[in-house]
Amino acid sequence: MSVTIKDVAKEANVSPSTVSRVLSDSDKISEKTKRKVRKVMNELGYHINYNARVLVQKSTKTIGIVMKHSATHSWHNPFFPEVLRGISTYCHKLDYSISLTTGESEESIYKEVVKMVHGKRIDGIIVLYSKKDDKVVPFLIEQQVPFVVIGKPMEHTNEIMYVDNDNVQAGKEAAEFLIDLGHEEIGFIGDNPDFQVIQDRMNGFKEALLSNDLFYRDEYIKYVDDNNNRKIVTELFNQEITPTALVISSDIQAIGILKLLHEIGYRVPDDISIVTFNKTFITELSIPSLTTVNTQTYQLGYESSRCLIELINEPEMFKRSVIIPTVIEVNDSHQKVLKV
Incomplete structure (x- = not known):
């Protein structure tokens, strides 16, 4: 017989609603209580019923990732795995999955995004670029889908939450x-x-x-x-x-x-x-x-998923930007000019 939220609540001596809030990582629950409840979950072998959650909450617990280039091209660029690692780390903390676009052209990527949205396969989307004449961002605004852009938006600046460097x-x-x-x-x-x-x-x-x-x-x-x-x-x-x-x-x-x-x-x-x-x-x-x-790059991904999940939970929140600082890492590909 599977372990339920009520079983966890009884063993942890808290209410079922407290267990639910721990599962959603609510900031209304103290870290001490979260640790206690999670320890009981592990001991009892409790696993979240994602299918039931989707039906009750109308949530997929999935974030879509829109790539700058085709999947084939993106995997050849070390930026992509690193930003994806940052996104995945935060998503994992809150039990979100990720879904990648798989198109091999800008048009096919756009069509994949349309399928994601209309098929209700995602709760929100992270767009890994900001590009002139892009079709994806205007579509997401029109559809009122929660999304975050990595990069400074070229248009609709006040309507978009974004994470970027200066x-x-x-x-x-x-x-x-x-x-x-x-x-x-x-x-x-x-x-x-x-x-x-x-x-x-x-x-x-x-x-x-x-x-x-x-x-x-x-x-x-x-x-x-x-x-x-x-x-x-x-x-x-x-x-x-x-x-x-x-x-x-x-x-x-x-x-x-x-x-x-x-x-x-x-x-x-x-x-x-x-x-x-x-x-x-x-x-x-x-x-x-x-x-x-x-x-x-890792921090760009981590912050983008954090901002998106906040936006999913609070759709009316103020659309802000997060600027990640940069620093020059000195290695061996430069030297001083020798004046003659």
């Missing part, structure tokens, strides 16, 4: 780190500029150059995709005046650029310095190890 400041600090080392000819390499994070980091980079009375060269600003890495590296280093340093918007891009620089005979950091973004295993294992702006 990417303008992060881009500025990355450039100033190189400027303080004596670099004056600095390039910027980003991916799709339709994403807000890339615009912000590039704008911060530009601000740092101008505030230090350095030339801002359009020919030093490059945007890459999977097919043009070699082309932009060739363009950067076939100019009369070439960069002595690069700010690169992600670690996965930096690895590709590092390989191409090696192929054309440029040594890092002897010939060119690099600062990138996102601290992952890639930045530590690359040769040389990459100096990086640590965006605290």
Whole structure:
């Protein structure tokens, strides 16, 4: 015979409603009582009947995750597993499951989101990006679905709860780190500029150059995709005046650029310095190890799930932003400029 909430309540000497509040991690219950009730649950072997909960509460206890790219592409980027680890950690604390979009194009991802919402398969959604002309966020607003965006919204700012870094400041600090080392000819390499994070980091980079009375060269600003890495590296280093340093918007891009620089005979950091973004295993294992702006990816995921579950429980709450600080992690891909 299965153990019930009443059984747990009797053994713990509390009311069944207290057990229910412990299950939902209510802040109205003290930590001492939560520990006592959870200990009894473990001792009695109590397991939540999720199917019954869904029927009674009209809740799936599931959060949808909308990826920036297709599932195949996302798993190749170390940012995604790390942000997902943060999301999963908080969800696990409150017995929420996660459901990933599986489309292989922007349109198929959007259709997957529509299925999630109309099929009532999720209680809320975390969108892992902020992008120009995106269809997902306007749909979620229209459907009045609780959702949180990782990244600063490009539109509907007052209607959206989001978690982000100050990417303008992060881009500025990355450039100033190189400027303080004596670099004056600095390039910027980003991916799709339709994403807000890339615009912000590039704008911060530009601000740092101008505030230090350095030339801002359009020919030093490059945007890459999977097919043009070699082309932009060739363009950067076939100019009369070439960069002595690069700010690169992600670690996965930096690895590709590092390989191409090696192929054309440029040594890092002897010939060119690099600062990138996102601290992952890639930045530590690359040769040389990459100096990086640590965006605290795990914390971005953790805070986004915490904010979303709060929003699910209190749909009328004020839509706020949470800014996660960044810090430069110094490794081996930079050096000072030797003045002649």
